[in-house]
Amino acid sequence: MTLRESLSSLLLTGPAALALVLFIFLPVTVVFVLAFTDYQIGASGAGWVGLDNFAQLFGSRLGRNAIFNTLTYVAIVIPASVGLGLLVALGLHGLAGSLPRITNALKAVYFLPVAATLVAMAVSWQMLLHPSLGLVNTWASALGWPAPLWLSDRDLVLYTLAVIGIWQTVGYNMVLFLAGLAAIQPSLYDAAEVDGATGGWSRFWLVTWPMLGPTTLFVLVVTAANAFRVFETVATLTKGGPAFASDTIVYALYREGFVYFKAGYASAITVVFFLALLLLTALQVWVIERRVHYR
Amino acid sequence: MSDILHSPAKGDLPALSLCDVSKRFGETEVVSGFSLDLYAGEFVALLGASGSGKSTTLRMLAGLERPTSGKVMMRGQDVTALRPAARNIALMFQSYALYPHLSVRQNIATPLRQAQLSAAARLPGAGLVSPRTRATEAAIAGRTKEVAEMLRLGELLDRKPGQLSGGQQQRVALARALVRDPSAFLLDEPLSNLDTALRNSTREEIRELHRSTGHAFLLVTHDQADALSMADRIAVMIAGRIAQCAPAAEIYHRPANRDVARFIGAHRMNILSPGAEAAALHPHGAKIEIGVRPEALRIDPEGALTATLTSAAFHGEETLLHLRTPAGTALLAVIDGTASLPAKGTQIRLGAPAARLHGFDATTGQRVEITP
Amino acid sequence: MKPSLLALGLALAAGSAAADTTLRVHYAIPTIWADTQDALAQAFMDAHPDITVTLDGPAEGYADGVQRLLRESVAGTAPDVAWVGLNLWRVLEARGLAQPLDEFLPEDPESVGYTGALLSLGAFDGHQYALGTSASTLVAYVNPDLVERAGGSMEDFPTDYDGIIELAAKIDALDGTTEGVWVSPHDWRFQSFLGAHGGRPLNVDETDVTFDSDAGVAAASIYGRFASEGGMSTMGENDARQAFPAGTLGIMFESSSLMTRFAEGAGDRFDMVVKPMPIVAADEDVYLPTGGSGIVMLTDDAEKQQAAWEYIAFVTSPEAQKIIVETTGYAPTNALVVEDESYLGDFYAENPNARVAHEQVARYAGPWYAYPGAEGVAVTDVIAADLLNVVEGADPRETVEELADTTRGMLGFN
The missing domain is CATH 3.40.50.300 (P-loop containing nucleotide triphosphate hydrolases)
Structure with a gap:
């Protein structure tokens, strides 16, 4: 490459690279440094506290509670949302041939939660789940079932949020799986049929599931990243309550940083969260990548 | 088994x-x-x-x-x-x-x-x-x-x-x-x-x-x-x-009908509609379609069919001749690649052995046996 | 013609300020304040033609607003004057952003309507950093229909907690959907019950937690008794704020700022009645932590400070307070406007509920204690969590004592 070409390449990539450094790398570096200080938003100075912030996250009752809550939430949402997304996609894919109109309507219905703004949806959920006035408990009472405090019972709230989280992501996963299903060569199903895989189950194991491998990996990574980042529903519906029962890592990050103004500690949470997510994604890709692309 | x-x-x-x-x-x-x-x-x-x-x-x-x-x-x-x-x-x-x-x-x-x-x-x-x-x-x-x-x-x-x-x-x-x-x-x-x-x-x-x-x-x-x-x-x-x-x-x-005749073969079979030109090749040609494969047509000064050469394409082993009869029917002939080519626009006479002619009913397209 | 004279006086004072000053003003919660702020700015500029007020785009809420102010101050683009939550101005004071107002206050603050109680809303450590601009205290919202169905009457509505709990239990027992009483497990509500019992959350020099007194235990016990005797559920704040206007909740202790919203929500379903907090201790020991907004001066430019003070003095004057009361439903923070019937007499005649709330503010207003230090806000969440424990059956005394120890640890009082 000549000097001229190098220069023009630099000219082309320069602004984007500069923006990346200025707006991504620099703030990230600042966050990494702040994580080791006791800086408070708006304060004129800060003291170096070493690993104290990290010790507080893993050592304090609140820090551990947020981590545990997040893990519980994720452990419910990932399998359920991926599984249901696949199930719905399989159903709609099968239905598409015979009832195209109904299928399209159903697709829209499933996708609605993904497209809808979350705050508006949160208001709807609040009304639906109201302990005495909400539709859910009105029906439950009419059927003689107990009417639980969906969002204010500390033993229940995390599961309620998990269900809402699943409801939010199933549509997105469904669309991804539908695309994956559409990309499967029809001749593979013919081959399976000829080879004697006649039942739905054996067709699924012989063709559908392995062929959806790359899609499933992608869906898993995206769902996991979203589930770990759960925030909006917590912020709008429960504010981490009651009594921190739905406090999650990202909500804790927000709480510490923007409600308590403890920027140093919030930065430490950010760093831990960032590294954990990076590690998880890398692990998923590394472990599963080799098993889904069949090379 | x-x-x-x-x-x-x-x-x-x-x-x-x-x-x-x-x-x-x-x-x-x-x-x-x-x-x-x-x-x-x-x-x-x-x-x-x-x-x-x-x-x-x-x-x-x-x-x-x-x-x-x-x-x-x-x-x-x-x-x-x-x-x-x-x-x-x-x-x-x-x-x-x-x-x-x-x-x-x-x-x-x-x-x-x-x-x-x-x-x-x-x-x-x-x-x-x-x-x-x-x-x-x-x-x-x-x-x-x-x-x-x-x-x-x-x-x-x-x-x-x-x-x-x-x-x-x-x-x-x-x-x-x-x-x-x-x-x-x-x-x-x-x-x-x-x-x-x-x-x-x-x-x-x-x-x-x-x-x-x-x-x-x-x-x-x-x-x-x-x-x-x-x-x-x-x-x-x-x-x-x-x-x-x-x-x-x-x-x-012996293609069973016109469609098969035209589908099979390295080159599409020439079909002459019933009329004087078809009749020139075969007496039944006055009433039925006469088909002849391009590879069966050959340049023959004694040949019954006259056509003008519109273009010629040399393919090594063989040469493809695109021709047009005075009645306007497009013909294709395949001749030996070593044969000398007449100039474009010249009129040439073509002939084909009677055994390699095919007859087809003009309306149904079904084969009519015309070979002895 | 006292008010117009005052306005004239202010206008004259403004004449001494530098000509053509522009003041940048920050406020929050546009859903409540947008029209009010426009009206106030216009009225101020009419009286002070040499000062231009520009309103910053409002913040969503008070917490967002303070975050923005902190960011802006780091960037050096902070506004000159800011309306902030009465519980949040200490955040600005702690970082040296709020300018002391002592030198601007008149010799006799009482004469312009700044009573000692009202000044206490914005004072700390002997200095005045903020002036209240709108106020709210905890009041009891009552659904008279449910009270009557339960065999009670609004004429002799209970004035003590025992009576309220007894009535709540009866309302709760009416049918499956009715609930007797509800109050949020929350720092501010707890401080209100504490103050009504004569307690204080912190000692005077803010070096120790004092809510583990008998008053504090009594305040926490109210939560416990509401639940165990009055049948109070643990539903969330949003749920309760839907339930009361819907007519399924009998008595709700909430901020007086929600009065308009509840009245509109209840609509034709029932005629909501506001009752004052039952006061347990002697009047001189009682304070009710006051929510609402205060105004702080952020500019450190001497000339701008003068103009900023004109604005602050105006929005806390009876004329401006009249506008605030009539458009927001908040209680005023100027004593003159309440005492002098000429300002709000007609308003109170039409809104008897507002009079109840505003009289309570005038009589018992006190600071909403902010816990000092880095963990100050965090402490309030811990208090809320422990109050929920009491609601769910934990022993009030043990809980409050443990909570006090935890709080001391977090605030570094040990």
Whole structure:
């Protein structure tokens, strides 16, 4: 490459690279440094506290509670949302041939939660789940079932949020799986049929599931990243309550940083969260990548 | 397969037959009133242009598609309602349709595993629990290896399809189709994804496979060279119907109608409408269409037909002459590549041996016998 | 014609400020304040033609607003004057952003309507950093229909907690959907009950937690008794704020700022009645933590400070307070406007509920204690969590004592 070409390449990539450094790398570096200080938003100075912030996250009752809550939430949402997304996609894919109109309507219905703004949806959920006035408990009472405090019972709230989280992501996963299903060569199903895989189950194991491998990996990574980042529903519906029962890592990050103004500690949470997510994604890709692309 | 027959024997029931089968998709009838018998040991080609309904016919034979009317029979038994696996028909797909996540060994073994092992026994490690499963697994492994050796795949058994060349993939597809000793073997455009050099050797290989297994083979192709070179009989399919079903030579030399005549052959047959020009070639030409293959036309100063040369294309072995008769009919003639060419625009006289002329009814297009 | 004279006086004072000053003003919660702020700015500029007020785009809420102010101050683009939550101005004071107002206050603050109680809302450590601009205290919202169905009457509505709990239990027992009483397990509500019992959350020099007194235990016990005797559920704040206007909740202790919203929500279903907090201790020991907004001066430019003070003095004057009361439903923070019938007499005649709330502010207003230090806000969440424990059956005394110890640890009082 000549000097001229190098220069023009630099000219082309320069602004984007500069923006990346200025707006991504620099703030990230600042966050990494702040994580080791006791800086408070708006304060004129800060003291170096070493690993104290990290010790507080893993050592304090609140820090551990947020981590545990997040893990519980994720452990419910990932399998359920991926599984249901696949199930719905399989159903709609099968239905598409015979009832195209109904299928399209159903697709829209499933996708609605993904497209809808979350705050508006949160208001709807609040009304639906109201302990005495909400539709859910009105029906439950009419059927003689107990009417639980969906969002204010500390033993229940995390599961309620998990269900809402699943409801939010199933549509997105469904669309991804539908695309994956559409990309499967029809001749593979013919081959399976000829080879004697006649039942739905054996067709699924012989063709559908392995062929959806790359899609499933992608869906898993995206769902996991979203589930770990759960925030909006917590912020709008429960504010981490009651009594921190739905406090999650990202909500804790927000709480510490923007409600308590403890920027140093919030930065430490950010760093831990960032590294954990990076590690998880890398692990998923590394472990599963080799098993889904069949090379 | 106890009896290995290479030609249909009288009184024997066909291994596979379609009886007056039709198939509609919505308003369009893709296959209409199709009948075909395929005997054990026979090699039949189903030849047609794309969209002629040959793939649908193949799928109905295999059981992947249900006929709208008519029956599919195997050895005299109605199998119309049976699914592919129950018919024990092997099918090799144009795209090969190999399972990309399975090794060559697993791909080949799939039909046997599906047929002989229950869903539970197919789970990994099931052989550790049940001795019977273990025995079945061993038998399947033996048969897989045997078929793989036959198709020179012994070295590749642990590879994934993605790591194989096109020709190797094609042999895996063949092996998977052959592994369970099918009662008929259907091949869907088996050569279309191969380059020219590989095609010729693969044709030989498939013929050899046919000879050694003795199965009934049905080849579906749009390429007449494949059909002519491999099949004992060719069923020419045009617009959802069988236009003619006969041995290759007969199809070429005595096409049953105008459509077959024009479809078969390296170059499209010239057809002269009834009239003076046709009559000049053959006395019946006054009333019927006269067809003559380009390779049967030759420059002949004594020839009965006059035409102007519009262009000539040299193809090495042969030269293609594009001509136009005074009546305006476009003609194509193929002459020896060594012959000297007349200048463009000159009038030349053409002739053809009477034995190589074909007569067709002007309205129905059916063959009219005019040769002595 | 006292008010117009005052306005004239202010206008004259403004004359001494530098000509053509522009003041940048920050406020939050546009859903409540947008129209009010426009009206106030216009009225101020009419009286002070040499000062231009520009309103910054409002923040969503007070917490967002303070975050923005902190960010802006780091960037050096902070506004000159800011309306902030009465519980949040200490955040600005702690970082040296709020300018002391002592030198601007008149010799006799009482004469312009700044009573000692009202000044206490914005004072810390002997200095005045903020002036209240709108106020709210905890009041009891009552659904008279439910009270009567339960056999009670609004004429002799209970004035002590025992009576309220007894009545709540009866309302709760009416049918499956009715609930007797509800109050949020929350720092501010707890401080209100504490103050009504004569307690304080912190000692005077803010070096120790004092809510583990008998008053504190009594305040926490109210939560426990509401639940165990009055049948109070643990539903969330949003749920309760829907339930009361819907007519299924009998008595709700909530901020008086929600009065308009509840009245509109209840609509024709029932005629909501506001009752004052039952006061347990002697009047001189009682304080009710006051929510609402205060105004702080952020500019350190001497000339701008003068103009900023004109604005601050105006929005806390009776004329401006009249506008605020009439458009927001908040209680005023100027004593003159309540004492002098000429300002709000007509308003109170039409809104008797507002008079109840505003009289309570005038009589008992006190600072909403903010816990000092880095963990100050965090402590309030811990208090809320422990109050929920009491609601769910934990012993009030043990809980409050443990909570006090935890709080001391977090605030570094040990």
